[in-house]
Amino acid sequence: MSKFNDPAFLRQTQYRDASNLSARIRVHKQFSANPYGLYRWIFDHFPRQSGLRILEIGCGPGLLWVENRDRLADDWRITLSDFSPGMVQQAMANLDPKPRQMRFCILDAQRIPFADASFDALIANFMLYHVPDRAAAIRELARVLRPGGRLFAATIGKNHLLEMREMLSQIDPQVEFGRAAQWFGLENGADQLRPYFTDIVVHCYDDALVVTEVEPLVEYILSSQHATAAAEHPDRLRREIRRRIERDRAFYIQKDVGMFEAVRRRIEPEVDLRRARRLRKKTEPHPTSDDEFDAAKDAGRP
Ligand SMILES: C[S@@+](CC[C@H](N)C(=O)[O-])C[C@H]1O[C@@H](n2cnc3c(N)ncnc32)[C@H](O)[C@@H]1O
DSSP, X not given: OOGGGOHHHIIIIITSSSHHHHHHHHHHHHHBSOOSOHHHHHHHTSOOOTTOEEEESSOTTOHHHXXXXXXXXXXXXXXXXXXXXXXXXXXXXXXXXXXXXXXXXXXXXXXXXSOTTOEEEEXXXXXXXXXXXXXXXXXXXXXXXEEEEEEEEEEEOTTTTHHHHHHHHHHOTTOOTTOTHHHHOTTTHHHHHTXXXXXXXXXXXXXXXXXXXXXXXXXXXXXXXXXXXXXXXXXXXXXXXXXXXXXXXXEEEEOOEEEEEEXXXXXXXHHHHHHHHHHHHHSOOOOOSHHHHHHHHHTTOO
């Protein structure tokens, strides 16, 4: 198992609190070319239905809601959850005073403690790639979503931060940085959702990083805890970033970010098949050869 989807490492180290994630979010806030904002863009896709019951899984420090606090309908019921108690605490602090539509809880995506069909919309942003048993998590997401309800799952594609990864692999060819898309990315996420979801679409967010300062990017890279060789040689890392900024007046880094929107199937294909088999067992089997046909005829069947 990679550190990337090792629950103990994620809960106790990487996401023990919001400090690592915040270093990365700072860079996105400060140096993103698209001024609209990813969390505002994500929210734009949510249904505007009244009485919506929403569950967010892996909410982190709750930034989706911090950025869209002014857009919540009065009669929504929103549950923010994460498996890291430190993250839930941070989300509560960031959303203080608590909007009255909100509640918080600690839960693991692989075992969601809610009844079937409890929610109309489910959000799982930038988190499914961390889950070791993703099939179990996706089954759980589908179970607690009502048939016809919607899943929103933002993630990255394989070219996300490519230039940053290329620079890091010059320092450490084995670097694991930025490989999340191989677990649940824009290229392979739809196949993983398909057993339980239909009408799957990918929305793409157009953006790039245009980095003009060295230190925030160093902090970003070290916050991931995957760039271990770079952490051992931070001066080399600083030199490489500075060289690029001086050469091109900025370090240009592509972002490959998007979001799956999908509808909970009313009936899963395997349930369909199980039911069809049960129906077939209730009727007489079809004769499959002349012998069987004769035997069936002798037994008085057509
Ligand atoms: C990259 S952060 C994304 C946070 C937030 N969704 C956002 O978009 O800002 C991933 C979050 O998923 C949480 N997480 C990872 N594995 C989880 C699991 N199995 N169940 C619930 N939360 C999990 C982490 O604790 C972390 O807060």
